[in-house]
Amino acid sequence: MTTLAAHAPPLAYAAVRGHTLELARGLSEADCQVQSMPDASPVKWHLAHTTWFFETFVLEAAEHGFKPFHPAFRVLFNSYYNGIGQQHPRAQRGLVTRPSLAEVLDYRRQVDERMAALLRRGCSAEIAARIELGLQHEQQHQELILTDLQHLLSCNPLCPVYDEAWDAAAAPAESAETLAFVALPGGLVEIGHAGPGFAFDNETPRHAVHLRPCALASRLLTVGDWQAFVDDGGYRQPRWWLSAGWDWLRRDGIEAPLYWRRGGGGDTSSAFTHRFGLQGLQPLRPGQTLWHVSLYEADAYARWRSAQAGGPPLRLPIEAEWEHAAALAPPGLWQMAGRAWQWTASAYAAYPGFAAWDGAVGEYNAKFMVDQYVLRGGSPATPPGHWRTSYRNFFPAATRWQFSGVRLAHDAA
Ligand SMILES: [Fe+2]
Incomplete structure (x- = not known):
């Protein structure tokens, strides 16, 4: 058994969360909805699941009188944690048209506000370590947002451009x-x-x-x-x-x-x-x-x-x-x-x-x-x-x- 330990300085919460939104900026609701294959997840799912991670592993442990943003999200946005409970089938993430993208963004905002309050109050070393894990986890999903989106866009015969300047150092x-x-x-x-x-x-x-x-x-x-x-x-x-x-x-x-x-x-x-x-x-x-x-x-x-x-x-x-x-x-x-x-x-x-x-x-x-x-x-x-x-x-x-x-x-x- 090993304990998750906190390290200083931790990643900056607001910066990491903001970067995820930045990656999704300019995408339509449809771009964020569709799942192009079972291995890849919709952008909307990534936005919600990374939020679920903080809600489930941090706020639930750290908030007195914790109440979930929405009780159904516990299953809907659980990726694979049997220790937390059931999960919505991975290959069917793209079928989840409700909550809407706007509701998922509301979910992010509410959890971010509660996280900001927690960070102001201060927390135990164990909770701080989970926050750091949540940020590292979110960064992993930032990479997946890009690779999953690339796969989705590749299925479109119009060959949509996500970012003309992406990887400008393509031929070092x-x-x-x-x-x-x-x-x-x-x-x-x-x-x-x-x-x-x-x-x-x-x-x-x-x-x-x-x-x-x-x-x-x-x-x-x-x-x-x-x-x-x-x-x-x-x-x-x-x-x-x-x-x-x-x-x-x-x-x-x-x-x-x-x-x-x-x-x-x-x-x-x-x-x-x-x-x-x-x-x-x-x-x-x-x-x-x-x-x-x-x-x-x-x-x-x-x-x-x-x-x-x-x-x-x-x-x-x-x-x-x-x-x-x-x-x-x-x-x-x-x-x-x-x-x-x-x-x-x-x-x-x-x-x-x-x-x-x-x-x-x-x-x-x-x-x-x-x-x-x-x-x-x-x-x-x-x-x-x-x-x-x-x-x-x-x-x-x-x-x-x-x-x-x-x-x-x-x-x-
Ligand atoms: Fe994850």
Whole structure:
């Protein structure tokens, strides 16, 4: 059992809550309502659920004579906490047309007022820790608002633009560099959150790991790198693919990264020429960071590239290699933070000595430690200040709607 602990200075409540509203500004009620797939949630649901988190985990514990904003919201906006009670089915979140967006915004305002009063009164260390968790949670949903909205807008043949200037650094200069490999000495190293400051329970405890010498790619894969794989028929040759990956590819008709589009206008070739993003439909450019591939695709690419390049077999990094390299910050290693969630070959599992947080918040991470892979690094959709080197993101191997990219690795020659 581990206790959720408060750290100073906490994130600023009003700033984090305000940023969520900022992301939704300019969206219509319809934009906020529709759910494009079971994995993604409507923006309105995110606005309500993040509020529910403060109401349920903070106000209910801290307010005398607590009364919920609406008794039905306890089930309606509970994501997955069995310790709290029942949940509305995830795949049916888009069918919840009432409460309206205006009512959800009222819910946010009322809970924010009650939270402001609580912060003025002062609270126990335990409640302060839950407030911090609520803000970290809200930041995670800020990223999901963007990825879920991108998926929704991608279903519209008009290719709506969310923000023309989104990710203005789409082709950072280092992406143009030849892909090199940076040696990482092996040995006994430590990974995991070392403090100070907030970390999720799944980043702890810090522990020793024995690493073999290896090398990590100097940069992430680019659109140009990936186009060579597509052009070489990489998606049509089973020898590059894990069995489950090949089954997935055939079942879902996968031919390219998610959001890649074949040429419009006068282009009659079968080549992929564009990709859809939050800035609308953009021409594919070789220097762009590659996003929206599954673990299966990342793994297949590594096998294909090994066959082209010769040299040591290429693979994905294991998460301890990734974190150790990020902590060392070796010269020549670029794009470790904030350009893409980088698939690792590591299954998402508890660290040795792991203990989930006490109570219902213990369901936050621990119960998902099966059938998923760890991604490292953060993406342009990750809110500023949210990510850290020890941060472990996790998704099933076929997941593509997050900003998932690829950094290659190999064992030392
Ligand atoms: Fe959540």
